[in-house]
Amino acid sequence: MLVRIVKLTFEKKNIASFEQLFEDTKKHIRNFEGCTFLELYQDIENEAVFFTYSYWNSEQDLNNYRHSDFFKGVWSKTKVLFAAPPVAWSVCKRETLN
Secondary structure: OOEEEEEEEEEEEEEEEHHHHHEEEEEHHHOOEEEEEEEEEOOOOOOOEEEEEEEOOHHHHHHHHHHHHHHHHHHHHHHEEEEEEEEEEEEEOOOOOO
């Protein structure tokens, strides 16, 4: 399993637009082949900073998503809202304690 973490920093005036875009697309993202989990977080100290966490069965599944027409459409609407370039990490989960 691969975990994708993406830090997104928006112009404050664009926060509501991003939240609506995420609301409109989250089910499609989560149901994309190979995606098994999706969460959105918002920084408690800076309301313009968000993080997405998604779990993918494989790196190939993530790449299929990233190269899809759906992603390209969503990304074109998202990137115009940024205040800073996004930062992304692909990591392997090592341990979970509940």
